Amino acid sequence: MSGHPGPELAIETAGLVKVFGDNRAVDGVDLSVPAGTVYGVLGPNGAGKTTAVKMLATLLRPDGGAAHVFGKDVVREADAVRGRVSLTGQYASVDEDLTGTENLVLLGRLLGHSKAAARTRSAQLLEAFGLAEAAERQIKNYSGGMRRRIDIAASILNTPDLLFLDEPTTGLDPRSRNQVWDIVRAVVAQGTTVLLTTQYLDEADHLASRIAVIDHGKVIAEGTKGELKASVGSGSVHLRLRDPAQRPEAERVLRGALNVAVQLDQDPVALTATVNGHASDLGAAEQAARALSALAASGITVDNFALGQPSLDEVFLALTDRNARSAPGDGAPHNASTTGVPA
Amino acid sequence: MSTVATKDKGPGPDELTFEAPKAEELAALLVSKDRPPRPGALSASLTFGWRAMLKIKHVPEQLFDVTAFPIMMVLMYAYLFGGALAGSVSEYIQFLLPGILTMSIVMITMYTGVAVNTDIAKGVFDRFRTLPIWRPAPMVGYLLGDVIRYLIASAVMLAVGMAIGYRPHGGVLGVLAGVALLMVFSFAFSWIWTMFGLLLRTEKSVMGVSMMVIFPLTFLSNVFVDPRTMPGWLQAFVNNSPVTHVATAVRELMAGNWPAADIAWSLGWSAVLLAAFGTVTMRLYNRK
Numbered sequence: 001m002s003g004h005p006g007p008e009l010a011i012e013t014a015g016l017v018k019v020f021g022d023n024r025a026v027d028g029v030d031l032s033v034p035a036g037t038v039y040g041v042l043g044p045n046g047a048g049k050t051t052a053v054k055m056l057a058t059l060l061r062p063d064g065g066a067a068h069v070f071g072k073d074v075v076r077e078a079d080a081v082r083g084r085v086s087l088t089g090q091y092a093s094v095d096e097d098l099t100g101t102e103n104l105v106l107l108g109r110l111l112g113h114s115k116a117a118a119r120t121r122s123a124q125l126l127e128a129f130g131l132a133e134a135a136e137r138q139i140k141n142y143s144g145g146m147r148r149r150i151d152i153a154a155s156i157l158n159t160p161d162l163l164f165l166d167e168p169t170t171g172l173d174p175r176s177r178n179q180v181w182d183i184v185r186a187v188v189a190q191g192t193t194v195l196l197t198t199q200y201l202d203e204a205d206h207l208a209s210r211i212a213v214i215d216h217g218k219v220i221a222e223g224t225k226g227e228l229k230a231s232v233g234s235g236s237v238h239l240r241l242r243d244p245a246q247r248p249e250a251e252r253v254l255r256g257a258l259n260v261a262v263q264l265d266q267d268p269v270a271l272t273a274t275v276n277g278h279a280s281d282l283g284a285a286e287q288a289a290r291a292l293s294a295l296a297a298s299g300i301t302v303d304n305f306a307l308g309q310p311s312l313d314e315v316f317l318a319l320t321d322r323n324a325r326s327a328p329g330d331g332a333p334h335n336a337s338t339t340g341v342p343a
Numbered sequence: 344m345s346t347v348a349t350k351d352k353g354p355g356p357d358e359l360t361f362e363a364p365k366a367e368e369l370a371a372l373l374v375s376k377d378r379p380p381r382p383g384a385l386s387a388s389l390t391f392g393w394r395a396m397l398k399i400k401h402v403p404e405q406l407f408d409v410t411a412f413p414i415m416m417v418l419m420y421a422y423l424f425g426g427a428l429a430g431s432v433s434e435y436i437q438f439l440l441p442g443i444l445t446m447s448i449v450m451i452t453m454y455t456g457v458a459v460n461t462d463i464a465k466g467v468f469d470r471f472r473t474l475p476i477w478r479p480a481p482m483v484g485y486l487l488g489d490v491i492r493y494l495i496a497s498a499v500m501l502a503v504g505m506a507i508g509y510r511p512h513g514g515v516l517g518v519l520a521g522v523a524l525l526m527v528f529s530f531a532f533s534w535i536w537t538m539f540g541l542l543l544r545t546e547k548s549v550m551g552v553s554m555m556v557i558f559p560l561t562f563l564s565n566v567f568v569d570p571r572t573m574p575g576w577l578q579a580f581v582n583n584s585p586v587t588h589v590a591t592a593v594r595e596l597m598a599g600n601w602p603a604a605d606i607a608w609s610l611g612w613s614a615v616l617l618a619a620f621g622t623v624t625m626r627l628y629n630r631k
Contacts, residue, residue, distance in 0.1 A: 054469075057469075057473050058472070058473060059469055059472055059473065061630065079475055082473055082474060082475040083378075083381075083475040085473065086473065087469060087470065087473045089466050089469050089470075090466075091465070091466040093466045093467055093469050093470035094467060094470070095394065095398075095465075095467045096465060096467075097397075097398050097401045097402055098394070098397050098398070098401065102397055106390060106393070106394055106397075107470070107474075109382065109386075109390045109393075110382060110387055110390055110391075110471075110474050110476055110480075111378070111379065111381075111382075111474070112378070112379035112380050112381050112382045113379050114379075117379070121372075124368070124372055125372060127368065128368035128369045128372055129369075138401060154470065156372075156373060158378045158379075159373045159374075183369065186369040186370055186373065187369075187373060189370060190370060190373040190374060192373070
């Protein structure tokens, strides 16, 4: 790799490909992850996130392209990569039959610690992760949140330079999720780079400094949080009308007032407008206010109104919609219920 | 279940541990970036062997196949065939025990494949595979753990055999030599199962394929009868089967003889099995 002028890269991939049968799970992914940051990989189930992580963690061989972790090739220098990374998978990668202590001592020993050092380190980690009470219980009796914590604890027995967290909060209740987030922040504060995959926009929003959005094995958007949000609109106005018959009229009024995409929801009285605070002189709230007054002036009764962050669905709709438009015939999914901005 | 009773019990197991992780403690733990030197091949393998021991501790039911099953094998075949084949049970057990010991241990080895397959399904394998350790260590660890199980099975079968009349003329040394040879062969033979464990998708298919291999291989041997009465083509197979060589070597060692040829054949087969299936296993393990 030629010398980079910027900061050291923890991960660098070029045209990374993995094919399972006729499914191109990862289809030409280019990533540059600066060291010392949290990098979010956002995408729905089956987008190729886990497959990409597995290749970077030396668990899968790429079928094409190249991937380097701290400058080391993940295939040819796999052993050197393994010495610097840890992986917390989507499913607890600990031994369910063993207790919390036994799991951590086992891994500590495998990392080269003496028995005594492994025991000390395990006890400290279990204490710090709020698992001291459960130390002598088998993992199969742990709750979902406890499993994730012991899993992350196992990943930081030796402080890794790069930590892969593959959907660390999927299936967790909000409280356990916040605990995992706190742990991630503590790990990053000590200089570890984190590659976080998630299906939740707000998780990427809370933790990551840069985000790549992946769909069908391809990166469809990449940038800082601000850039990404600006590209998909800064929020959505959700409206519920009293009379479904007024919806076509409401859609026309909204498009006229805001000049943005309006989406007709499944519910016959609901519609959603994506507002873009950056693309207009007005902020999202002002735009929403303008939309409401325009509707009122047209005699349309609004029962319920909400201004929200764009959901992941909306991000995807916006991104894949644009993708399909810029590259016709690309086969990117196109949602029929979205009425686009007049071109 | 009254509310009073649950109150008295205090917080349930989950509530107890529901406190937030302690950020400062965590930060202190993460500060040290020094890593100990990597463990050697032997040390890593022994650690995985220790894991196998812990699993036996937590799931002792898995010892069923190295206790009840061998007892059943000895008693069943000794009383089923003893009278007809050798005139009496105590006569027949003299011939049968080393053979049935070999057969049972070789049969028990197939559980290794199931264990490997279950581990992969659970995701713990992904962690092992990202560790910077000697690559075959997890597999060797399984097999070392299994050797302990085979030793338990051997002890149980010898005890039952001696209770119904088996007398090893080779004495303690002969018996130990026979068991040691059997352990070496079983360790090498088990790599067939680690291969299937990695190759096949479900636990059930591992079991199915294992049965297909193990039944002909163990029954078509000289474990039960002298092959001289078999048709020529079968004799050709039986006399060259690794199980026959091992069974003969174990039988002769325990009887106080030194069956040099059969020992050499047994060790030779062990080396071939280990080289062939060990290589395939590690290739699958790295590619998985």
